[in-house]
Amino acid sequence: MVIKVGDTVKSGDVIAEIETDKATMEVEAVDEGVVEALLVAEGAEGVAVNAPIARLSGGGTASTPQSPVSGPATIAPQMGEPENGIAPLSPGGGGPAPANAVMKGASQGADAELPAGTExxxxxxxxxxxxxxxxxxxxxxxxxxxxxxxxxxxxxxxxxxxxxxxxxxxxxxxxxxxxxxxxxxxxxxxxxxxxxxxxxxxxxxxxxxxxxxxxxxxxxxxxxxxxxxxxxxxxxxxxxxxxxxxxxxxxxxxxxxxxxxxxxxxxxxxxxxxxxxxxxxxxxxxxxxxxxxxxxxxxxxxxDVADWLVPIGKAKVRRVGLHVTLVAYSRMVGFALQAADALAVEGIETEVVDLRTLRPLDHDTVVRSVMKTNRLVTIEEGWGPMGVGAEIAARVVDQAFDYLDAPPVRVCQEDVPLPYAANLEVLSLPSVAKIVAAAKAVCYR
Amino acid sequence: MARQSASKPKAVAISPAHPDKAALLDFCRSMLLIRRFEERAGQLYGMGLIGGFCHLYIGQEAIAVGMQAAKGDGDQVITGYREHGHMLAAGMDPKGVMAELTGRAAGVSRGKGGSMHMFSTAAGFYGGHGIVGAQVSLGTGLALANRYRDDGKVAFVYFGDGAANQGQVYESFNMAELWSLPVVYVIENNQYAMGTSVERSSSETHLHKRGISFNIPGAEVDGMDVVAVREAGKMAAEHARSGKGPFILEMKTYRYRGHSMSDPGKYRTREEIDAVRKTRDPIEHLQERLETLDFADEAQIKAIDAEVKAIVADAAEFARTTPEPNPAELYTDVYLETVP
Missing domain, CATH: 3.40.50.970 (Thiamin diphosphate (ThDP)-binding fold, Pyr/PP domains)
Known part of the structure; x- marks a missing residue:
């Protein structure tokens, strides 16, 4: 906090400095007046977006900006600051999954290679x-x-x-x-x-x-x-x-x-x-x-082991299930795990395969899973045509054709450049809801 | 140093150290080897034994040979796709190079690289790169490794007047000077980027000045004079090795043959080529010097030529008869085994 009670503030004056896990930025006053009260203590952590931090006489209340997007020069050159990538503030937008800020990630399915009792x-x-x-x-x-x-x-x-x-x-x-x-x-x-x-x-x-x-x-x-x-x-x-x-x-x-x-x-x-x-x-x-x-x-x-290594080329089954196989990588694994939770409520037991490596691709783990569940949904953030899902579907058709009870379905980005508008962006990208719908479709539910 | 940028060919302020007889005779032999090798490669191409692209070095021999004499032990060389001459100058076996041209298992890249993609870690030769200008960034990376290890090595990075217009050349210049990397940039200005002359492609045709805005000194050198090349190379290498950063040498040269074997040659006249051959040929120039200095007579030079022709004939015969790669080689050398 740069100001104290009694200070006269003009618009443009720096009133506070906020630090996120990614950046440090200054907050300027938009209104003018005298500081009546500080509503957030110096050094406070976890201040939410839109929380008032001080009150000015004359009615204006300075608050943290809803979307602390600032010019490229102050934060990350060549890019705007994604509002929900900022840790101590709550995620800002209506994205399908709050897989950001400091949240506890779902990480199910233990690594076989880990000795029991590892911290x-x-x-x-x-x-x-x-x-x-x-x-x-x-x-x-x-x-x-x-x-x-x-x-x-x-x-x-x-x-x-x-x-x-x-x-x-x-x-x-x-x-x-x-x-x-x-x-x-x-x-x-x-x-x-x-x-x-x-x-x-x-x-x-x-x-x-x-x-x-x-x-x-x-x-x-x-x-x-x-x-x-x-x-x-x-x-x-x-x-x-x-x-x-x-x-x-x-x-x-x-x-x-x-x-x-x-x-x-x-x-x-x-x-x-x-x-x-x-x-x-x-x-x-x-x-x-x-x-x-x-x-x-x-x-x-x-x-907490001295030299934690994960081999390249091995997929990981993060959730064991019987009815449908979801194959994903990177952030989409989190979406798939959330979709699996939602599907479980409806009685669909989902197997989630985290590819982890895309080349060399662990086809064996995918094919083995599909041979068990007989149904495949692939999830990728990229475009579908000529994509990772297309490759996996081709391989599964090649190696487990007789095991499939439904045509594989790909969940992927819509076939457009990613739009900026919040609603269009959500429509364009894969979401938990889209994964749930795809899983139900291959289960004929 | 940078003031050298304004000088003219043959007027470069490089002290002509008196060359000893053995070195000049060796230059003569190396340059003849390259020329005869390339002439034979052209023949084999015409016979259908060499496929794809094939870029000959005829006319430019003095550069690879003269610069080789400026190199120190462990120094690295990297260039583009007109690299046969550089490999021979670096002492690589003509049989291995010719067998690579014919796509045989005994080729230096085991038949998987071809004319444009040859390498020898033993000879410090890092290719052989088919993307115009890529070798400049890669070679600057070799220099970065030398600086990282502080091992006193210099990277010699060759590129043509065409590559001199690629953006990554200037990205590399910037970092090389910024970090004082030990690298000598050798621009082989043979006047034509494929069929486009320097004048038609470059707003600044004095390519040794291209380092000025990065504070990199440059000099223009008569690339048809092997001794001038060697002396300029030594000076530039000393500059780079002593921690002063990069140096640019623009070698004024000329290629007699087309850009590649498929060049229709419509962009220049036969008279232009003949004039260079007659008045500036680097090998004839050296032979005259050998005779003037009484280091060799015509008969001795003919003997060297005969020796070289025999080596090339052997290489061609080997390249023609040695087997193609085993089909199982299709799948090797894609990945190195991971060592845990």
């Missing part, structure tokens, strides 16, 4: 990713991080928080805004034997760099007869954020997962985010690691 630590996906990078950088001096705002700014989404302090500017490198160039530098450094982690502020910007991801990183091992390797991780948020429009909201899973030579990982919860990122950094191949901005702030259990 769990509540960790956000954001911190799990950070911990994974820090652990691998401690373990291997050849691992380093480069990207826009990863060092001094602490990461556009705070994923690289504190890494600069621990590892220094030689290993945590702020790049200019130059995706094509720095992706190429990263691949070149990998060809020379280092193990770069290249962060894209979002995968939307990686389209500038996709030539190096595919032509340079993915193909050179083959073209060189096995001589030139690229042990490199390309990581960053992928998929739709919130209200940032079509150019900042795209799921690239199907694009990268169609390319031999790449591995493609898209975790949902914090344990997988940590364990898979550590595996990706150690992998001798180029790995595209797709994160999700809307899940960064979500807390999950992460096993």
């Amino acid at each position: 769990m630590i509540k960790t956000t996906v954001r911190d799990a990713l950070r911990d994974a990078m820090a652990e691998e950088m401690r373990r291997d001096a050849d691992v380093f991080l480069m990207g826009e705002e990863v060092a001094q700014y602490q990461g556009a989404y705070k994923v690289s928080r504190d890494l600069l302090a621990e590892f220094g500017e030689r290993r945590v490198i702020d790049t200019p805004i130059t995706e094509h160039g720095f992706a190429g530098l990263g691949v070149g450094a990998a060809m020379a034997g280092l193990k770069p982690i290249v962060e894209f502020m979002t995968f939307n910007f990686a389209m500038q760099a996709i030539d190096h991801i595919i032509n340079s990183a993915a193909k050179t091992l083959y073209m060189s007869g096995g001589q030139i390797r690229s042990s490199i991780v390309f990581r960053g948020p992928n998929g739709a954020a919130s209200r940032v429009g079509a150019q900042h909201s795209q799921d690239y899973a199907a694009w990268y997962a169609s390319v031999p030579g790449l591995k493609v990982v898209a975790p949902y919860d914090a344990a997988d985010a940590k364990g898979l990122l550590k595996s990706a950094i150690r992998d001798p191949n180029p790995v595209v690691f797709l994160e999700h901005e809307m899940v960064y702030g979500t807390e999950f259990d992460v096993p």
Whole structure:
């Protein structure tokens, strides 16, 4: 709180500073007057959007802005601040699922590989990713991080928080805004034997760099007869954020997962985010690691073990059921688990398969599940045509045709660029309701 | 340093260290090897033994050979798709290169790369890249690794006048100077990007000036004079190795053959090509120098040529007869095994 009782405030004066898990921003007064009372104490946490924080004489009440969207310069360059990505404030919009802010993520289905009695630590996906990078950088001096705002700014989404302090500017490198160039530098450094982690502020910007991801990183091992390797991780948020429009909201899973030579990982919860990122950094191949901005702030259990690794290429059955198989990855796993809860109320027992890795794809786990449930719904945030769901449906038809009791159904983004208007955005994206409807349809209910 | 940017070809302020006889004879041999190799590759292409694209280095031999002499142990080389000459200059086996051109298992990329995609980690040769300009970012990344390891190595990054207009070249220049990376950029300006002349494609045709807005010094070099190339290369390598950051060398050169084998050649006259061959040929220029300095007579030079022709004939015969890859090779080298 910058003001105190008795201060005269003019519009435009800074009256408070608010900090979220992602950003720190100032709140300016809109009205003029004298501060009569402070309604929120200095240093208060968890202040809700729209909660009054002070009262001015003359009738105006200063409140936290409903949508603290600010110019690109103050928060994250090149992007608006998604209102419901801000942790201590309640999620702002009528999205289908509040899979944001600090909420406890549903993480059902225990990992078989975990010994009984393993302690769990509540960790956000954001911190799990950070911990994974820090652990691998401690373990291997050849691992380093480069990207826009990863060092001094602490990461556009705070994923690289504190890494600069621990590892220094030689290993945590702020790049200019130059995706094509720095992706190429990263691949070149990998060809020379280092193990770069290249962060894209979002995968939307990686389209500038996709030539190096595919032509340079993915193909050179083959073209060189096995001589030139690229042990490199390309990581960053992928998929739709919130209200940032079509150019900042795209799921690239199907694009990268169609390319031999790449591995493609898209975790949902914090344990997988940590364990898979550590595996990706150690992998001798180029790995595209797709994160999700809307899940960064979500807390999950992460096993408290010394070196938590999750193998690339293994799907995870997160909920066991008999009647229908839901296949999802990344944020859509959370939607699928919520849909499963809703379907259970109606007597439909759902099996939820979290793909976790999209290349190599764990077809066996999917096919085994469909052989049991005889029904398949795929869920992806990307467009349907030529998509992940199309690939899975083709494989299931190929390997389990006689087991299917209904044609597979794909839940995906509508076949349009993602709109900005709140209502249209909701209509465009997959939702729990759409998944429930699809599951019922394949069950003929 | 940057003031060199204003100088003319052959007037570059590079001290002509007196070359010793052995080095010049070696240059002559290397350049002849490249020329005879490329002539034979052109023949094999015409015979249908080499497929796809094939970009010959004839006319530009002095650059790869002269720069090779400026390289230190462990320094890296990376270039685009006109790379046969660079590989031979780096000492790679002509048989392996020719067998790659014919798509055989004994090719340097086991038959999976072809003309544009060849590599040798043993020779410090990082390709062989088919996307115009990509090697500039990749090569700057090699230099980033050198700086990261502080191992004293320099990356030599070659690209043409066509690639000089790609955006990522300037993204790379910016980072190379910003972080003082040990990299020498060698622009092989052969005057034509496919069929488009420098004048028709570039608002600034003096390509060594392209680093000015990044504070990268540059120099124009007679790329048809192998000694001038070597001396410029040494100077630039010393600059990069001493921690001063990147240096740009613009090599003025000329390719006698088409851009690739399918080039119709309508964009320049036969007279233009003949004039360069007659007056500026890098090999004839060196041979005259050898004779003037009394380092070799015509008979000795013919003997070198005969030796080189025999090597090339062997390579061609090998490339023609050595087997194609085993069909099982289709699925190898896509991924490296994960070592836990």
